[in-house]
Amino acid sequence: MTALPARSRVGLAQAVRDTAVITKRNLLRNVRLPQLLLFSTVQPVMFLLLFNYVFGGAIGRAIPPAAGGKYINWLIPGLVVQVATFGAGQTALGLTEDLSKGVIDRFRSLPMARSAVLAGRTMSDLIRNGLIISLMLGVGFLIGFRYQTDFVRLVAGVAVALAFTYAMSWVMAAIGLAVKNPEAAQSAVFLPVFPLVFASSVFVPTQTMPDWLRAFADNQPITVTTNALRGLILGEGALLPGQTVEGQILAALAWAAGILAVFAPLAVRVYRRTVS
Amino acid sequence: MSGPIVEAEGVVKTFGPIRALDGVDISFEAGIIYGLLGPNGAGKTTLIRVLTTLIRPDAGTARVAGIDVLADPTAARTKMGLAGQFAAVDDYLTGRENVEMVGRLYGLSRGDARRRAAEVLERIGLVDAADRPVRTYSGGMRRRLDLAASMVGRPQVLFLDEPTTGIDPRSRIDIWNLIQDLVADGTTILLTTQYLDEADQLAARVAVIDCGRVITEGTPSELKDKLGGAVVELTVTDDCRDQTLAALATVTGEQPAYEPSTKKITVPAPDGARTLMAVVRSLDSSEIVPDDITLRKPTLDDVFLALTGHHAEDQTQTSATKPRRPRRIR
Numbered sequence: 001m002t003a004l005p006a007r008s009r010v011g012l013a014q015a016v017r018d019t020a021v022i023t024k025r026n027l028l029r030n031v032r033l034p035q036l037l038l039f040s041t042v043q044p045v046m047f048l049l050l051f052n053y054v055f056g057g058a059i060g061r062a063i064p065p066a067a068g069g070k071y072i073n074w075l076i077p078g079l080v081v082q083v084a085t086f087g088a089g090q091t092a093l094g095l096t097e098d099l100s101k102g103v104i105d106r107f108r109s110l111p112m113a114r115s116a117v118l119a120g121r122t123m124s125d126l127i128r129n130g131l132i133i134s135l136m137l138g139v140g141f142l143i144g145f146r147y148q149t150d151f152v153r154l155v156a157g158v159a160v161a162l163a164f165t166y167a168m169s170w171v172m173a174a175i176g177l178a179v180k181n182p183e184a185a186q187s188a189v190f191l192p193v194f195p196l197v198f199a200s201s202v203f204v205p206t207q208t209m210p211d212w213l214r215a216f217a218d219n220q221p222i223t224v225t226t227n228a229l230r231g232l233i234l235g236e237g238a239l240l241p242g243q244t245v246e247g248q249i250l251a252a253l254a255w256a257a258g259i260l261a262v263f264a265p266l267a268v269r270v271y272r273r274t275v276s
Numbered sequence: 277m278s279g280p281i282v283e284a285e286g287v288v289k290t291f292g293p294i295r296a297l298d299g300v301d302i303s304f305e306a307g308i309i310y311g312l313l314g315p316n317g318a319g320k321t322t323l324i325r326v327l328t329t330l331i332r333p334d335a336g337t338a339r340v341a342g343i344d345v346l347a348d349p350t351a352a353r354t355k356m357g358l359a360g361q362f363a364a365v366d367d368y369l370t371g372r373e374n375v376e377m378v379g380r381l382y383g384l385s386r387g388d389a390r391r392r393a394a395e396v397l398e399r400i401g402l403v404d405a406a407d408r409p410v411r412t413y414s415g416g417m418r419r420r421l422d423l424a425a426s427m428v429g430r431p432q433v434l435f436l437d438e439p440t441t442g443i444d445p446r447s448r449i450d451i452w453n454l455i456q457d458l459v460a461d462g463t464t465i466l467l468t469t470q471y472l473d474e475a476d477q478l479a480a481r482v483a484v485i486d487c488g489r490v491i492t493e494g495t496p497s498e499l500k501d502k503l504g505g506a507v508v509e510l511t512v513t514d515d516c517r518d519q520t521l522a523a524l525a526t527v528t529g530e531q532p533a534y535e536p537s538t539k540k541i542t543v544p545a546p547d548g549a550r551t552l553m554a555v556v557r558s559l560d561s562s563e564i565v566p567d568d569i570t571l572r573k574p575t576l577d578d579v580f581l582a583l584t585g586h587h588a589e590d591q592t593q594t595s596a597t598k599p600r601r602p603r604r605i606r
C-alpha cells in the first residue's frame with residue numbers, strides 16, 4: 001500500500017488540475033440532463049419570439065436604422081446580455097445545491113486546492129452560458145436575425161457578453177453562499193436581476209423612458225454591455241449620438257473587471273465563512 | 277509510527293448558545309476501530325467535522341496521523357478519508373465517475389485514479405452498478421459508494437459518520453465486514469453510531485458521548501461491565517408496583533428503576549438467567565404475577581440511563597425539565 005505524501009501546500013499546477021476536475025464534474029450534469037440546457041434556452045427564445053412578434057411592430061419604429069429595419073436584429077444583442085445575466089444565476093443555484101447535499105464538505109475534506117470549488121463552478125457556468133448563447137443565436141438566425149457587420153465582430157460581441165457573465169457569476173456565487181439554501185437562492189438571485197434587465201436597453205431604447213429612470217438605465221452595466229454588443233453586431237449607428245463602439249466595449253469590460261474585482265474576493269470570503 | 281494516531285484535547289465548539297462540544301478528549305492508537313457512541317445531538321458529527329478539518333474548534337487541539345489538523349489542514353487531509361452522515365455523491369454521475377473524481381482530487385494521476393476506483397468498487401461490491409448513474413442507486417448503494425469514495429486515496433485514518441444508519445440488516449453486515457477488512461489491512465477507523473450492538477461488534481474501544489462531553493470511555497466489555505451485563509425488565513399492575521419494587525431490591529441488592537411513561541421496571545441482572553429465576557421465585561412467593569417479564573441485554577438507552585440519568589432519545593426534553601435521578605452503577 002503506497003501512501004500519498006503529505007502535502008502542506010497545493011501548487012498552482014495542482015490547483016489548475018483540480019479546477020479542471022470540478023469544471024468537468026459540473027458540466028457532466030448538463031450532458032447527462034440535456035433538458036437543463038434546453039430549458040435554459042427556452043426562456044430567452046420565448047422572450048425572443050414574444051418581443052419580436054408581439055412588440056416588434058410597435059417598437060420597430062423607435063429603433064435606429066442600423067438594425068436593418070428589423071427589430072430582431074436590435075433585440076438579439078440585448079437578449080444575449082439577458083442570457084448572460086440570468087445564466088450567471090445558475091452559479092448561485094449550483095453552489096447552494098452542492099452545499100445542501102454535503103458535496104462541498106466532501107471536497108473540503110480532500111487535499112485539493114481550496115480555490116477549485118469556486119473557480120470550477122464559475123468556469124463551468126461560463127462554458128454553459130456560452131453554449132446557451134450560441135444555441136440562442138442559432139434560433140435567432142433561423143427566424144431572421146442577421147448581423148450587420150461581420151462574423152469576427154459577432155464573435156467579439158459574444159466574448160464581451162462572456163466577460164460580463166463571468167463577472168456576474170461571482171456576484172451570484174456571493175449571493176448563493178450567503179443565503180445557503182437552494183430555494184432561498186432562487187428568489188435572492190432573480191429578484192435584483194429582473195429590474196436590472198428591464199430597466200436597460202435590452203428590450204427597448206432608453207430614450208422613451210422617464211428622465212429619472214433613463215439616468216439609471218443608461219449607466220448601468222447591463223445597458224453598457226448591451227450597447228457594446230449592438231455596436232459590434234450592428235455598427236456604430238446602433239448607438240446613441242456621441243457613443244463609439246470602442247468606448248462602449250471599454251466601458252463594458254471595465255464594468256466586468258470592476259464587478260470581478262469586488263465580488264470575487266467577497267465570494268471567497270463568504271465561502272470561507274459559510275463552510276466553517 | 278508510535279503514539280496515538282488520533283488525538284483530540286479539550287475540544288470546544290459552540291454554535292450560538294449551543295455547546296456542541298464541551299471539552300472533548302479522545303485518543304487512540306493506530307490499527308483499531310474506535311467507536312463514538314451517542315444519541316442524536318450528542319456532538320458526534322461535530323467532533324468528526326473538527327477532526328476532518330471541516331470546522332475549526334473554539335478551543336482545543338487535534339492531531340491526526342501526527343499532523344496538527346488546525347496548523348496544517350491540507351497535510352492532514354492527505355492522511356484521511358471521510359464518509360459523512362449523509363452520502364455526498366453526485367446523482368448524475370456514474371458510481372465510477374464519482375470515485376474517480378475523488379481519486380483525482382486526492383492528487384492521483386488519471387490512470388491511477390481509474391485503477392484505484394476499479395479496485396475499491398470491486399471491493400465494495402458495486403462493480404455491476406458502477407457504470408449506472410447514481411440516481412438509480414438505492415440508499416444502501418449510495419452509502420457504499422460514499423464509503424468507496426472515502427477509501428480511494430488509501431487514507432491512514434477513515435472517519436465514518438453513522439455508516440449503517442438507515443441501512444437494511446443485510447447490507448449492514450456487509451458494511452461491517454468491509455470495515456473489518458479495512459482494519460485488517462492496516463487502516464484506522466473512527467466510526468460514530470447510535471447503536472450499542474454496532475459499537476460492541478466492531479469497536480476495540482468506545483467513547484460514549486453526550487451533550488458534547490465524553491462521559492465514559494473503554495472497551496465494549498468494560499462498558500457493559502459497568503451495567504452488570506443483563507437487565508430484567510417487567511411490568512406489573514399499578515396496585516402491586518411498590519411491593520414489586522421492594523421485592524426486586526431484596527433479591528438483587530440493587531435499586532430498581534421505574535419508568536412512569538412506559539410503566540416498565542428495570543433492574544440489573546448480574547447473574548443473567550439466575551437473577552431472572554430468583555426474581556420470579558420472589559414475585560411468586562409474594563403472589564405477584566407480572567404482565568410481562570424479560571431478560572435482555574443492556575441497550576444504549578440503559579447505558580445512558582445508568583451513566584447520565586436520562587434516556588438517550590429524549591435528552592432535550594429531559595434536560596429542560598427536572599433531571600431524573602441516576603440509577604446506581606455497580
Ligand SMILES: Nc1ncnc2c1ncn2[C@@H]1O[C@H](COP(=O)(O)OP(=O)(O)OP(=O)(O)O)[C@@H](O)[C@H]1O
Nearest residue numbers: 291294296314315316317318319320321322323361
Ligand atoms: N451548523 C450548526 N449550527 C447550529 N447548531 C449546530 C450546527 N451543527 C450542529 N449543531 C448543534 O450541535 C449539537 C451537536 O450536533 P451533532 O450534529 O454533532 O450531533 P450528532 O451527535 O451528530 O447527532 P446525530 O446523531 O443526530 O447525527 C446539536 O445540538 C446540533 O443542533
Ligand SMILES: [Mg+2]
Nearest residue numbers: 320321322361
Ligand atoms: Mg451526526
